[in-house]
């Protein structure tokens with residue numbers, strides 16, 4: 664399996680939009696994704712390709728000196744192959760080049776696959792945001808300290 668991570672392009676918008684709806688039941692929306700790619704210099708969005716087929720996505724904002732993961736997914740048929748980790752590694756690598764201090768994200772407390780992945784990458788648990796999601800579920804804030812003083 665040949666996995667490549669590259670910058671998100673305008674031609675990827677429909678893929679991200681449709682997968683977000685399928686996986687999360689909501690999406691940033693095509694217009695927002697377009698504006699992010701075209702105009703937001705803080706936005707760093709990446710697509711994973713497996714043998715040239717789109718397989719996943721990560722969106723992040725570099726709000727110096729910190730950064731945040733906006734969203735991450737791997738298309739269902741490609742999960743469990745290390746692609747989520749590769750997408751996260753890409754963002755973490757970029758954060759290091761920008762001397763980012765902390766990379767944060769929010770994750771559903773019930774999302775074991777995601778929290779396992781973030782734990783393995785060195786994220787630590789931060790505060791709980793009570794009833795953060797529409798269904799009343801709590802969000803766990805997780806932080807990766809990149810060690811810049």
Ligand SMILES: CC(C)(COP(=O)(O)OP(=O)(O)OC[C@H]1O[C@@H](n2cnc3c(N)ncnc32)[C@H](O)[C@@H]1OP(=O)(O)O)[C@@H](O)C(=O)NCCC(=O)NCCS
Nearest residue numbers: 735736737742743744745746747748769770776777779780
């Ligand atoms: C979370 C998600 C992005 C992980 O992507 P992935 O490519 O499947 O993950 P990886 O193959 O890189 O696995 C990384 C770690 O995640 C966990 N994991 C992922 N899939 C798993 C599975 N099927 N069974 C058990 N653990 C799993 C493991 O801890 C794994 O580490 P390991 O390989 O050392 O055991 C993916 O499951 C997904 O898209 N989920 C739905 C959307 C979502 O929840 N996004 C996160 C929002 S915060």
